[in-house]
Amino acid sequence: MKIAIAGAGAMGGRFGSMLAKNGEDVVLIDQWEDNVKAINQHGLKIETDTGTEMYPMRAYLPQEIDEKMDLIIFFTKTLQLERMIQAIKQVIQPDTQVLCLLNGLGNIETMEKYFDRECIFMGVTMWTAGMKGPGYIHLSGDGSIKIQNIGASGEKKAQNLCDVLSQAGLKASYSPDIMESIWWKAAINGCLNAPCTILDCDIQALGSTPQINPMLTAILGEFQAVAKSQGISLDVDQIMSDLAKTFDPSQAGKHFPSMHQDLIQHHRLTEIDYMNGYVSRIGKEKGIDTPVNTFITELVHNKEYLLKAQ
């Protein structure tokens, strides 16, 4: 199968290399020149807990590649998804399947603008990976993937897609309610990312603050109301219980969520509009009150401005 990984950061590198090792014809596509150059010169440097290898792979800048793909797996930043789709139009055929595994809300709307619904697959992944430098990733831990087709007739294709990924060790399974999983993950992220960013603390410290529960309950109540308006059911009690596990010092460690890394540590623009900001936007469209997520979104955008984030 001819597979493009669009966005060859840590997760793209993990998926790309695992699929390639299983015999798929994989190319990596990335906007980051140093990354592309390093991979082409030395292979992808893959560090695991047991050792390091240089795994030969082909990598391209978006404008450099012109081969038609059977499958494109998107692993860009959410903010860059649309630009990436536009930049690799030339590799897309009418029956090219596209799988979006990005965190965040609203990606499906972006995908629908460019692809036939029958070819779109949305997914949630529990795999993790870290970027250590250009062409250099670190892999540890276990994971799994849930996938669902968006078009009605694509279920069989989704099952095939799961097979391709699972044969490469990626443990993919079909989910009949992927939007609930996407919202679940977005709600978790909406409770961790912006609060840690605004308070400038790691997840464990956030979980230790005295007034964390009413804060999270307020955030989640609005997520739930907006999700409901899209026909999606969110179990707030379950999410609170999942968050409590995340805050457990024996589980969470001293980890800063990605938004903190982006904004506070690197002064990069955040994905707030695809988390709390999406809830705020849809809330406004549907006449649902979302004052807390709106306020959070404004705070984060103002902090972006103050830190001259780009």
Add this chain to the structure above:
Amino acid sequence: MKIAIAGAGAMGGRFGSMLAKNGEDVVLIDQWEDNVKAINQHGLKIETDTGTEMYPMRAYLPQEIDEKMDLIIFFTKTLQLERMIQAIKQVIQPDTQVLCLLNGLGNIETMEKYFDRECIFMGVTMWTAGMKGPGYIHLSGDGSIKIQNIGASGEKKAQNLCDVLSQAGLKASYSPDIMESIWWKAAINGCLNAPCTILDCDIQALGSTPQINPMLTAILGEFQAVAKSQGISLDVDQIMSDLAKTFDPSQAGKHFPSMHQDLIQHHRLTEIDYMNGYVSRIGKEKGIDTPVNTFITELVHNKEYLLKAQ
């Protein structure tokens, strides 16, 4: 007139010295030992734009003084008001008048717990002053005071009080709607203090952020609703216009509000419960939605916890 200034920081020093220079019998009371000691040893060091003087004044720790007062003017931190009242019980007679000029909401409830309503006067002051060290204050700029009695029969006493203050140059005038002025000032502070603290920026920078207006509108809408439940009318458009002046670079300068100084710069507990937190608390009591001020209050308390504020 025998006057005690309870809380002899910058503002207490300003009021106390101006009243003493006009012939009133003034004592300063403060919890800060170094301050009391410095004033007693060298006088109050008063710096103005035209020079510096050492003005002799009597200063006491609360437990050290036992003279009955005609008037007590409170200039503690809001957080310390109740403790100060309790600590100077011995100087209070049944007809001692008490004037509270502190910023913040809820002080009137504290005053009513300890004093007869006929003796309580609430005020708002536009004077400013800066503390430069123990027994050392800086005075600049012009100001004025508005005062109102709380008890029905105290209006004449309030007028007398205004005369005493005005004769000392403090420009006091009677206001028939002091609670509106107190709410107006609290609303201004509720829009500046916590947002600058949460975003770690000065007032001018806050005013320059792109999403400041919806943030402030959300905060003020809740202030207005809760004020209305107490029979007080807040003009949100007027306050937005007053805030816009504060943000004007030619007016505001690069000034950090007191809450930022307290929490971010000195890791001290904040007065949030007497600003946005008061709106949140009364909102809960009266069944008025105040999600934004509640969230702000929780954020600030969590930041206090993270910074180990005391």
